Amino acid sequence: MFTLFLPHNTQNMAQRRQTSILLIYTGGTIGMIRNPLTGALESFNFDHLLRHVPELRQFNLDISSRAFNPPIDSSDMNPSLWAKLAEVIYTNYERYDGFVVLHGTDTMAFTASALSFMLEGLMKPVILTGSQLPIGVLRTDGKENLLTAIEIAAAKNEDGTPVVPEVCIYFHEKLMRGNRCTKISADSFDAFKSHNCPNLATAGIEIQYNRHLIKPYDASAKLKPHYAMDSNIIIFSLFPGIRREVVQKILEGKELKGIIFRTFGSGNAPQAQWLIDALTEATRQGKVIVNVTQCLAGSVKMSLYEAGRQLLEAGIISGHDITVEAALAKMMFLLGKKLSPDEVRRQMRRNIAGEIS
Numbered sequence: 001m002f003t004l005f006l007p008h009n010t011q012n013m014a015q016r017r018q019t020s021i022l023l024i025y026t027g028g029t030i031g032m033i034r035n036p037l038t039g040a041l042e043s044f045n046f047d048h049l050l051r052h053v054p055e056l057r058q059f060n061l062d063i064s065s066r067a068f069n070p071p072i073d074s075s076d077m078n079p080s081l082w083a084k085l086a087e088v089i090y091t092n093y094e095r096y097d098g099f100v101v102l103h104g105t106d107t108m109a110f111t112a113s114a115l116s117f118m119l120e121g122l123m124k125p126v127i128l129t130g131s132q133l134p135i136g137v138l139r140t141d142g143k144e145n146l147l148t149a150i151e152i153a154a155a156k157n158e159d160g161t162p163v164v165p166e167v168c169i170y171f172h173e174k175l176m177r178g179n180r181c182t183k184i185s186a187d188s189f190d191a192f193k194s195h196n197c198p199n200l201a202t203a204g205i206e207i208q209y210n211r212h213l214i215k216p217y218d219a220s221a222k223l224k225p226h227y228a229m230d231s232n233i234i235i236f237s238l239f240p241g242i243r244r245e246v247v248q249k250i251l252e253g254k255e256l257k258g259i260i261f262r263t264f265g266s267g268n269a270p271q272a273q274w275l276i277d278a279l280t281e282a283t284r285q286g287k288v289i290v291n292v293t294q295c296l297a298g299s300v301k302m303s304l305y306e307a308g309r310q311l312l313e314a315g316i317i318s319g320h321d322i323t324v325e326a327a328l329a330k331m332m333f334l335l336g337k338k339l340s341p342d343e344v345r346r347q348m349r350r351n352i353a354g355e356i357s
């Protein structure tokens, strides 16, 4: 861990303590350098961050860091590690004004979604970022992403309240609500998009905040962390030619409690009776089935076509315009609370953390 105490304006200091940021490095490309001998990418010792990003010294901020040991590729993220992240934020909540989480891009949208539910009552910025090229590579996008994410996490209104008191992803000039994002490119620097919710800010020469879209600050809110996530669920995507035996096998699963059902267009499925019967039976057994469109943008409207209306009758509930990442995290979170299937269904329909419009 390092702490940077940087030169500051003494008059300012007398009035207010320095803004403090906790950087949490979980792993991923951003924290890598190329081994000159083997040419392979390896995680660098995060204690040496300053050597790779000396620009951090120019911030008038008190920046500390924590690193996952060992750092992980985000493909290895899981609900226990989300809980660990939530716990680090919770235990350091009073001490820091904002949090920046460095994370691999592959599952960043899942982690951001999970944190948005697990950190109930959050009123400080938690900004996730990463990069497509390692920070130790000349053309890296990691420096800009990291420096701007820190600036956003430290941004305050005139009255000292945070500008962005919520979980976000900052990537390639865009600040997006964490539970509205999807990774859209494996190789472009512009790797994330929030299809159904406008960006919360755009970083050009200045950072332009869309304040009307950002969660309002509430001084009376208390952070209440939730660590239990129930992952006995599945993401199940329809395709033309899907087989009855396969669907039945999946839906019969004894352990299975929830299904993120990825349908066509505005929430449509083949009008085969065997499919409707299998879904109706799964619902009857207490499995929660949420309809999420395979389209990247737009919303489920099951009453629009007969192919969707039948699903409504089978007890499937609409995910509206939720992303698949947020639907998954929300279902794990609600099942983790040990609510009844009906209560999980009720809460899946409502907006809890800005995840649906």
Ligand code: ASP
Binding pocket: 027, 028, 029, 030, 072, 073, 074, 075, 103, 104, 105, 106, 107, 130, 131, 132
């Ligand atoms: N595989 C890496 C990860 O998600 C890719 C990245 O960091 O962008 O951890």
